[in-house]
Amino acid sequence: MASHATQSLGDGADDRVFLDLEGEHHPEGSTMLGFWIYLMSDCLIFAVLFATYAVLGRNYAAGPAPKDLFDLSLVAVNTSMLLFSSITYGFAMLEMAKDNIARTQLWLAVTGLFGAAFVGLELYEFAHLIHEGATPQRSAFLSSFYTLVGTHGLHVTFGIVWLVILMIQVRQRGLIAENQRRLMCLSMFWHFLDVIWIGVFTFVYLMGVLQ
Amino acid sequence: MSGAAHANDHGHGHGHGHAHGHGQDAHGHGSFKDYVTGFVLSVILTAIPFWLVMGDVLGDKLVTSVVVLGLAVVQIVVHMIYFLHMNTKSEGGWTFLALIFTITIVVITLCGSIWVMHHLNSNMMPTSVEDMRHAP
Structure with missing residues (x-):
């Protein structure tokens, strides 16, 4: 930056377009930081939902409590699905670094299947709960539970959509710089969702059953 | 400012031994060993809390809650380091700064909500007629 500044000093007043002079790999560097800041703002969304659950989580309105509803072995299987993914x-990222397209695609596909298994198990759990009468409108506890866990599930669902789109992109264009950047963004997104899930299974499921 | 941060990245990038020379290794790819270490630690840190709660090992609910929460915090740190490749150097420290800022906001949001709403709950409980009579 300093060298550009000294170069442009003598060029007069109209030499203001220093963004072009930064070099072409500048956007890639700031993409990662920008995406990280997006993840942090997403983290705030989840923090608000966790706080809502913390406040409302014990208002059962004479309805079912976590102890009556949650099947911890199902949650354990669900957690392992996300961890495997x-x-x-x-x-997949390691194979991407080696420029091996076929293996990258293979691991991406496996990741997508684990993610789909996670969403499937969560939908099965929700369907089971609703069948038992534990619907979102039953109590404040259930409203906040469905909002928090459902928001996480939606994130994973859109993560899978993104994953499939990127697999098509890699198939069409190969592991070009743009696709590598996109895969790295999705990598951060995917691991971030796993971090959020740690909070969900600990705070909602394990501590819910404890009470 | 980001230009300076970027230059900083390149300064550190090769110290970590990444083959790619682009700005993309700002967060690094991690190594096979990193991912496996993170995975094994995560499995252990997930299995213990589930075992504690499902087997009712400790007997005391408060102790179990504290241990389970503690293990969750440790596992989040493990994920941050081994899966998200978080360190104080990437992007010239800006990602770490954003993380610290977010943690601060999250702690204020969570503790503040629980604290305020707990007091509201205990102070706004419907009182009996007897209490109302003696109220100032």
């Missing part, structure tokens, strides 16, 4: 995405 995290490490398989990691393997």
Whole structure:
């Protein structure tokens, strides 16, 4: 930056377009930071939903409590699905670094399947709860529960959509710089969702059953 | 400012031994060992709290809650380091600064909400007629 500034000093007043002079790999560097800041703002959304659940989570309105509803073994399987998908995405990134398109695609596909299994199990759990009469409008506890866990599930769902689109992109264009950047953004997004899930299974499921 | 941060990245990028020379390794790809270490630690840190709660090992609910929450915090840190490749150097420290800022806001939001709403709950409870009679 300093060298550009000294170069442009003598060029007169109309030499104001220093964004072009920064060099072409500048946008890639700031994309990662920008995406990280997006993730942090997403983190705030979840923080607000966690706070709502913390405040409303014990207002059962004479309805079912977490102890009556949650099946911890199902949650444990669900958690392992997300954890497996995290490490398989990691393997995809390692293959991407080696420029191996076929293996990158393979690990991305495995990640997508684990993600789909997670969403499927969550939908099965929700359907089971609603079948038992524990609908979102039953009590404040259930409203906040569905909002928090549902928001996380929606994030994973859109993550899978993004993953499929990127697999098509990689298939069409290969592992070009743009696709590598996109895959790195999705990598951060995917691992971030796993971090949020740690909070969900601890705070909502495990501590809910404890009470 | 970001230009300076970027230059900083390149200064550190090669110290970590990444093969790619672009700005993309700002967050790094991690290594196979990193991912496996993170995964094994996560499995252990997930299995213990589920075992504690499902097997009712400790007996005391308060102790179990504190241990489970503590393990969750440790696991979040493990994920941040091994999966998200978080460190104080990437992007010239700006990602770390954003993380610290977010943690501050999250702690204020969570603690503040729970604190305020708990007091509101205990002070706004419907009082009995007897209490109302003696109220100032």
